[in-house]
Amino acid sequence: MNLHGLRLFYTIATTGSVTGAAALLTISQPAITAQVKRLEQELGVQLLQPAGRGIRLTSAGETIYEMATRLFAVERQIEQFCIESGQGTIGSISLAATYLPAHFLLPGWLARFKQQFEQIELTIHTTNSSDALRMLTDGQVDLAIYGGVTERETEWIQTEELFRDELWFVVSPEHHLANRHVSLAEMMAEPFIMREQGSSTRERLLSLCRTHNLPAPRIALQFNGLYEAIQAVIAGYGANFVSALIVRDEVKRGTLCRVYVDEVQLYNTIAVCLRKGETPRAAAGHFIDRIRHHIKQKDLLTN
The missing domain is CATH 1.10.10.10 (Winged helix-like DNA-binding domain superfamily/Winged helix DNA-binding domain)
Structure with a gap:
């Protein structure tokens, strides 16, 4: 016709x-x-x-x-x-996020984004670091919000650091190392409660031991979630190596205490990851811009 x-x-x-x-x-x-x-x-x-x-x-x-x-x-x-x-005012965004940003950062970021872009559908996959990057490289998601280290960048992935957060050793207030300054060897002698294999923070802890020629710590309890691991430490058993972003409020309230390992000062990098050489779609680009804007407003960027 x-x-x-x-x-x-x-x-x-x-x-x-x-x-x-x-x-x-x-x-x-x-x-x-x-x-x-x-x-x-x-x-x-x-x-x-x-x-x-x-x-x-x-x-x-x-x-x-x-x-x-x-x-x-x-x-x-x-x-x-x-x-x-x-x-980029309508459409969809699929993202993978590691547990740290998924639980402590994304809820606020997503809520503010939806207030401005109501018609954009968002799908979030919460997983560990290895799986988040695998989903990105396999094309299952548009981007990944990653809590870990920038060394994970590969020929397929490019990362943009958003900000850094300290990594702390924490124990319960009743623990014999609570609020003490100790050597790394003393700290590694304690049983640890950690996330599953594939967790970026767990890998950082093991890498730290290898760097200082120390035996790997004993992982006495293993959980698939951050909350469960932290609650077990609060209950009085073992130690955890974790981003300060997660436990800062618990330390302020006194339900957790830091252990100061003098020769160790490590940071956790929060980054947005994209497939290298690929420009994100307009909707995903808007989301990344809103994250940058919020971090700048909150003065979280590390020089």
Whole structure:
């Protein structure tokens, strides 16, 4: 079907005359009339008929006008969708996040983002560091919010550091090392409660031991979640090596205490990860920009 001819017929029916349609479309009246005649021949029905000095729709013309109205309304919706999608005001974002940002940062970031971009759908996969980067490289997610170390960047992944947070050794207030300054060897003699293998912080602890030629600590309890591991330490058993962002409030309240290991000062990097050489879609770009803006407002960036 000749959609151009249908559009001319639709404009005639909307304006009520060939003259009005010609003025609106800046096309000559004879050209419009000829196109509509060809459309009628193609469809095998009469769409317009004379009515005094003007025209009116036939019964078939009225039906086809109603259908054309719906058709061109959908066309406008498609055009609007493409505009908004290109601008990043609608669409979807799928992201993977490690446990630290997923539990302590993303809820606030996502809430503020949705206030501005209500029509964007968000899917969040919370997992450990290894799986988050695997999902990114496999194309399962648009980006990853990663709590760990920037050395994990590969030929497939580029990272942008958002800010850094200290890594602390923590124990319960009743623990014999609570608030003490000790050597790393003394600290490593304690049983640890840690996350599962694949956790970035656990890998940092093991790397620290290798760097200082110390045996790996005994992982006495292992949990798949941060909350469970911290609660076990609060209950009075073992030690944890964890981002200060997670336990800062517990230390202030006195339900946890730091252990100061004099020769160790490590930081946890919070970063956004993308596939290298790939520009994020507009919606994902907006989300990353909002994160940057929030961190700048909160003065969390590390020089």
